[in-house]
Amino acid sequence: MKKGHQVTMKEIAKKLGVSVSTISRALKDSPELHPETKRKIVEMAKEMNYQPNLLAQSLRISRTKTLGVIVPEITSHFFASCISGIQDHANKRGYNVMICQSNESIDQEIANIKTLVASQVDALLISLSRETNHYEHLYELYSREIPFVLFDRVHEEIPVSKVTFNDAGGAYQVTHHLLEMGCRNIVYVSGPEDLYISKKRKEGYLKALDEYGIKENPELIKISDLTEEGNIRVAQEILMMEPKPDGVFCMIDPVAVDVLTYWKSKGVKVPEEFALAGFTNNPTSAVVEPPLTTVSQPGYEMGKLAVSHLLDQLDGLASDDPISIVLDTTLVPRKSSQKTI
């Protein structure tokens, strides 16, 4: 299968008996051309349905007006929202977007970076995979002076701009809420401990406890590998804990949903026996029964801010010095945490 022929400037030039440069000037509306010649050329270009070859243009000016985006997973609603925000605002400023997913694999992430760089994207927006525990590929980008920003899943040390949520703040909000609902024995279901968000959300959890004079209790911190099995295992463990906890804060909504589903199947009552809360405000969390208390993270907004800042840097509208943008989260209290004391 072959692509049909594309009209080039050369062909227009031939047809009109002028040089290619004249065509170029006419199409760029250069003042140093006779208006009449210009008119004729523009007309002919339209008639022949001329479309400039962005490839050649890019090669010439060595800018592709294309951004690369790497997310762990496109099918996650949160990341899809981020992409949507990036898309819309990149387009608005004349940029295209190439999207890759790392599928939570560091090797895939490295491969993605490689292809995007080879495709000459002008800059990258990256959200790290769960597996990413070394950062040479990022430092290489940095040393090759390829602009990029990190969002949501970031590596703190590297001196580039980052856009994150106030994870600690959000966890504080939700834990504080559970405390207000009367819980005093709150489990934190964390993801793998080396994850940035695992750490940050634990911080907020502990801070809220501390304000209520409750000391950290390692027994109350459960680690899940974030698979469905892992989540259910944690749900089982919690049921067997002694003394029985009264509240559970899950690092992300899907964990909470798995726990809830499992408990429901075992006849455990939420919120009566356990107040339950998640984090992220996935669409599912609003429709489960009971609706899940969570913390909303506006993904679209995050994408928008990340890309706007990046393009500002690219276009020289913002300083190249790395900045850190921290977005606030909002507590979304729902029925799953309305514990009757």
Add this chain to the structure above:
Amino acid sequence: MKKGHQVTMKEIAKKLGVSVSTISRALKDSPELHPETKRKIVEMAKEMNYQPNLLAQSLRISRTKTLGVIVPEITSHFFASCISGIQDHANKRGYNVMICQSNESIDQEIANIKTLVASQVDALLISLSRETNHYEHLYELYSREIPFVLFDRVHEEIPVSKVTFNDAGGAYQVTHHLLEMGCRNIVYVSGPEDLYISKKRKEGYLKALDEYGIKENPELIKISDLTEEGNIRVAQEILMMEPKPDGVFCMIDPVAVDVLTYWKSKGVKVPEEFALAGFTNNPTSAVVEPPLTTVSQPGYEMGKLAVSHLLDQLDGLASDDPISIVLDTTLVPRKSSQKTI
């Protein structure tokens, strides 16, 4: 902010005192080069961290190894799954993917096509927006011989390959199921009537009714504009219908979820008063209370098939003659339709 310098073949050539063509040959492992020279060049290229400039390459061979994808909405789980399937399998075959969303707007759709074509993508995968009611932009692609396939939201007349679900079959499955559950007075909540899927699913709905000797009753066909308000309006209308229907089949899950949520707030019991079913098998439909009977459409699979066929055509592995791939759907019976007669 500027991009750092990229090593070119020219530079390697200079450093080693050979010609650019030699470098090119060495890197392509051409047999007409002395192995020793080849070794030296490859080594130097690695050392200097040479990355071929895909842009120049593309300009040369006039293939970008990039595909353009246009979907109505990235944040929809179904389309995200399609993209995921497209991504994975395109990458597997050495292609990159540029993704755009039309946001259900035909103007945006046309604009997307334009940018992608200007960016010299080798081919396109398109799922039409809801607004798309004329098809000149597609015929133009066709006449310009730019390969493309349509998936899910297709235009039947145009002679290009299409990948769709057996929408009529799925609707038949679900309606048949409702009939088996004892419903005899089944409402079909459709989207706008000119939508391809509105029509197709209605076909299946009517066929199932027909098999049970039930005649089409226009009163039982409700149209929603698919907004939340529209869906709720329909939910209200159904409550006031006389005689009272016993089953409701919604064209897509979100409609069913909105209806369900509204009814629950009004104390209407599902499935006792109404058996309810949707279509698509969104993640939410599994977790609502009661879980929603629906029809599963494997989006990942659809994306995979669409891109595989397209690349087969592109690579000459498949004939250019348009084909139509129809994927079967699977009924997912859940509690929302377990009507006790």
Add this chain to the structure above:
DNA sequence: GGTGACCTGATGCCCTTTCTTCATGATTTT
């Protein structure tokens, strides 16, 4: 002198941009 191994030069892909050229009419000079 022919052959084959190995390598180079030039050209093209398409567009932009700088440098040049050419013509025209105005201004200055003789």
Add this chain to the structure above:
DNA sequence: AAAATCATGAAGAAAGGGCATCAGGTCACC
């Protein structure tokens, strides 16, 4: 008043960007 000079407007030629490839070219060796 005629010739020389200049300014200006309009358009062409050519280079450059990185890569691939066709057509040569060089050299050693049979």
